[in-house]
Amino acid sequence: MNAWQGAVLREMGLAPLWRLRTGKPAAEAEAAPATAEPSRPTSATSAAFATSAAARASISPSPGSPPSPPPRAQIPRPPAIQAAAPPPVSAPAAPMIDAERAARIATLDWTQLEEEIRHCRACPLCERRQQAVPGVGDHAAQWMFVGEGPGAEEDQRGEPFVGQAGRLLDNMLAAIGLKRGENVYIANAVKCRPPHNRTPAEAEIAACQPFLERQIALVAPRLLIALGRPASQALVGRELNIGAARGKRFERKEIAVVVTYHPAYLLRNPQDKGKVWEDLCFARQVMKTETGQGA
Numbered sequence: 001m002n003a004w005q006g007a008v009l010r011e012m013g014l015a016p017l018w019r020l021r022t023g024k025p026a027a028e029a030e031a032a033p034a035t036a037e038p039s040r041p042t043s044a045t046s047a048a049f050a051t052s053a054a055a056r057a058s059i060s061p062s063p064g065s066p067p068s069p070p071p072r073a074q075i076p077r078p079p080a081i082q083a084a085a086p087p088p089v090s091a092p093a094a095p096m097i098d099a100e101r102a103a104r105i106a107t108l109d110w111t112q113l114e115e116e117i118r119h120c121r122a123c124p125l126c127e128r129r130q131q132a133v134p135g136v137g138d139h140a141a142q143w144m145f146v147g148e149g150p151g152a153e154e155d156q157r158g159e160p161f162v163g164q165a166g167r168l169l170d171n172m173l174a175a176i177g178l179k180r181g182e183n184v185y186i187a188n189a190v191k192c193r194p195p196h197n198r199t200p201a202e203a204e205i206a207a208c209q210p211f212l213e214r215q216i217a218l219v220a221p222r223l224l225i226a227l228g229r230p231a232s233q234a235l236v237g238r239e240l241n242i243g244a245a246r247g248k249r250f251e252r253k254e255i256a257v258v259v260t261y262h263p264a265y266l267l268r269n270p271q272d273k274g275k276v277w278e279d280l281c282f283a284r285q286v287m288k289t290e291t292g293q294g295a
């Protein structure tokens with residue numbers, strides 16, 4: 001690990017790595033049924049990550065024990081690119097998918113699409129939203145990150161990932177030299193906040209799918225990064241166990257897809273940040289391959 005990598009790891013709240021890897025693996029929690037726990041941070045864990053400085057503090061060695069460099073063997077290495085099994089032949093459409101509606105949405109330009117999202121009433125999530133949250137960023141981005149759905153702050157402000165999880169996502173982007181809005185587009189699987197921040201239902205994801213499809217078609221990214229299970233379901237078309245799907249290259253209509261944990265999951269399970277660092281390194285490697293810059 002060179003000095004630059006060390007600096008970005010610290011900025012992202014990942015250093016020192018030796019400390020991060022001592023916790024009990026919590027991938028099982030991510031793989032638990034969606035209803036087992038809320039998909040947003042608890043107030044206790046949120047408080048611990050209120051700022052990136054606080055995040056760093058929460059994983060730094062206790063006072064008086066200066067950090068020693070990580071043993072080389074424990075530094076996470078990006079795994080080699082491994083192709084995932086292709087998705088099954090498309091599943092029967094969920095009831096809320098209306099083929100005509102989807103076909104019409106597939107013709108919209110950016111302005112029309114965002115307008116349509118803001119006025120959408122295709123599923124019950126519209127009833128309790130303050131506003132729909134279409135997406136944000138560079139319309140010609142090579143990188144597209146897809147989350148789950150807006151939380152309270154996003155619902156208030158109309159922009160994805162502006163709360164606690166968003167600040168962590170910004171740190172994750174910075175760790176691989178990216179910045180919100182610059183060659184990066186950010187969207188969600190569902191555009192309206194699920195009540196009490198619950199995980200969106202499959203039918204709600206399906207109802208929102210034409211919007212995500214159109215966003216992907218308009219951006220035409222080189223790489224899609226699914227943040228958590230609902231996003232990977234929306235992108236890969238089937239439910240994935242994130243722990244098992246990490247480090248694999250999936251594909252969606254010829255666009256590469258990789259998956260990693262959702263930032264909100266990381267707020268609850270900071271010991272898994274090292275895995276996300278590995279996933280981001282893997283994503284960078286896939287991007288290089290996709291853009292012909294070598295791995």
Ligand code: URA
Nearest residue numbers: 147148149150160161
């Ligand atoms: N979590 C998400 O998945 N998306 C957001 O926009 C905010 C939090």
